[in-house]
Amino acid sequence: MVYVDLKKTLLPFILPSVLIIIWFILTDALHLIPPYILPSPLNVVSAIWKLIIDGKLLMHTISTIIKVFSGIILASVVAIPLGILLGWSHTLDELTSIVISILRPIPPISWIPFSILWFGIGLSSAVFVIFIGCVFSVLVYTIDGVKRTDKVLIEAAQTLGANKWDILSKIILPSAAPYIVSGLKVGVSIALMCTVSAEMIASSNGLGYMILTASQLFQPGIVVVGMIIIGIIGILFDYLFRRAQNKIFW
Amino acid sequence: MAINVKNVSKSYVSTNKDFTALKNVDLHVNDGEFICFLGPSGCGKTTLLRIISGLEKADEGEVYDGENLVTGPSIDRGFIFQQYSLFPWYTVLENVMFGLNLNNDLSKKENLKLAEEYLESVGLVEFKNSYPHELSGGMKQRVAIIRSLILNAPILIMDEPFSAIDMLNRHNLQDQLIDIWKEGNSTILFVTHDVDEAVYLADKIVIMDKNPGRIKTILEVPLERPRHRESKEFFDFQDEVERNLGVWES
Incomplete structure (x- = not known):
């Protein structure tokens, strides 16, 4: 049993370890790839060490996480109530469907010029782009979740004396919850991509900014550090939402 | 509460042709009566009960609950569905207390006690x-039944509630239902496709026919309560009901 559990836990780490070893052999060990093409693991480790010492890594990471959080929270505040409304009212859904369908596929990054015009360079501008990036997926998933509510549950609640508000809060919302969480999960991964792009253009801090400045100053080690940290943030968010999804068992 | 159904008609439009579920149906039910509805599938029994409950609107005609015109579902007309209708995000106890907590002025503690008494009565x-997902089909249906019964609605509408339950449990539930009906003063409308069940439970049996859905005849059940399934009278009356249903013709 212990052996099986251990195998299961270790399995996902085998491939990353192998990749790092190959990377190490190609660069640091045999010098087959020069550092200006691909920085070596030791370059990256020393870059991480330097960034930790001067506190920049923490600062940029926190700055990125704050932006992702602000964007996704703002998007939820708008998209979840709006999605419930549109899922509930057939008329409103029809009324807004074309506008949503047109706005949805526009890459969030193409909003960057306007976000700079409207909000200047800084936090609010980046948050706006992230908001645009994840608001539609949360919205569409919420609408879908509300529409999929089992009619018999609504009817049962009505004959048990529930008013419209009770039905919304006690039937439709819990019924749509798994879909809303899925929408948030998709939204967060989009948000993370938007954050980094937005930071490269419309910001003066964050991991995207760090990557862009490092590449301009020819510090490929720092670029790789930035990429790795973004990947790790992605895993952490994914883990959080998976935990939330496991809580919703219906 | 007495019920008056006046000249109710209802059709459904499908892609091929219109389907007349009910045509010019009149029915009077006295306060406190136990009525069973029998008939072939497509005769509109379920539609009639849904219209009486207010879950569905008639194309023509109207339904009166006592003096009041029925315009929508209400806690005064409990409805027990054929399909499972428990709220999956609530525990059994929370399901049973759903209507209680919304509608009465008793304390949470008193409601809890009442709910536990009802659960006790069905052995759950x-x-x-x-x-709900941890219960068997029959258990789910028992919970759904007491969730409605506990509200003491003057009218209780049941759409084949015991069809998914095995015979032994079905007979127990039938006896429990009769006990509850005798104790209170509710009017019960009960759809079934089981002649035995109708003869065992009903004061009157409404026999319906299809194309278009209509009431064919109403039979008064001449048997004393408590009824015995083994008695000759029971068999004889069951035969009469089956003759009226047209079981022997086809």
Whole structure:
């Protein structure tokens, strides 16, 4: 049993370890790839060490996480109530469907010029782009979740004396919850991509900014550090939402 | 509460042709009566009960609950569905207390006690903290039944509530239902496709026919309560009901 559990836990780490070893052999060990093409693991480790010492890594990471959080929270505040409304009212859904369908596929990054015009360079501008990036997926998933509510549950609640508000809060919302969480999960991964792009253009801090400045100053080690940290943030968010999804068992 | 159904008609439009579920149906039910509805599938029994409950609107005609015109579903007309209708995100106890907590002025503690008494009566008190997906089909239906019964609605509408339950449990539930009906003063409308069940339970049996859905005849059940399934009178009357249903013709 212990052996099986251990195998299961270790399995996902085998491939990353192998990749790092190959990377190490190609660069640091045999010098087959020069550092200006691909920085070596030791370059990256020393870059991480330097960034930790001067506190920049923490600062940029926190700055990125704050932006992702602000964007996704703002998007939820708008998209979840709006999605419930549109899922509930057939008329409103029809009324807004074309506008949503047109706005949805526009890459969030193409909003960057306007976000700079409207909000200047800084936090609010980046948050706006992230908001645009994840608001539609949360919205569409919420609408879908509300529409999929089992009619018999609504009817049962009505004959048990529930008013419209009770039905919304006690039937439709819990019924749509798994879909809303899925929408948030998709939204967060989009948000993370938007954050980094937005930071490269419309910001003066964050991991995207760090990557862009490092590449301009020819510090490929720092670029790789930035990429790795973004990947790790992605895993952490994914883990959080998976935990939330496991809580919703219906 | 007495019920008056006046000249109710209802059709459904499908892609091929219109389907007349009910045509010019008149029915009077006295306060406190136990009425069973029998008939072939497509005769509109379920539609009639849904219209009486207010879950569905008639194309023509109207329904009166006592003096009041029925315009929508109400806690005064409990409805027990054929399909499972428990709220999956609530425990058994929370399901049973759903209507109570919304509608009465009793304290949470008193409602809790009442709910546990009802659960006890159907032998499910040890499952009070389970979720619906952990119960068998018959158990789910028992919970759904007491969730409505506990509200003491003057009218109780039941759409083949015991069809998914095995015979032994079905007979127990039938006896429990009769006990509850005798204790209170509710009017019960009960759809079934089981002649035995109708003869065992009903004061009157409404026999319906299809194309278009209509009431064919109403039979008064001449048997004393408590009824005995083994008695000759029971068999004889069952034969009469089957003759009226047209079982022997086809």
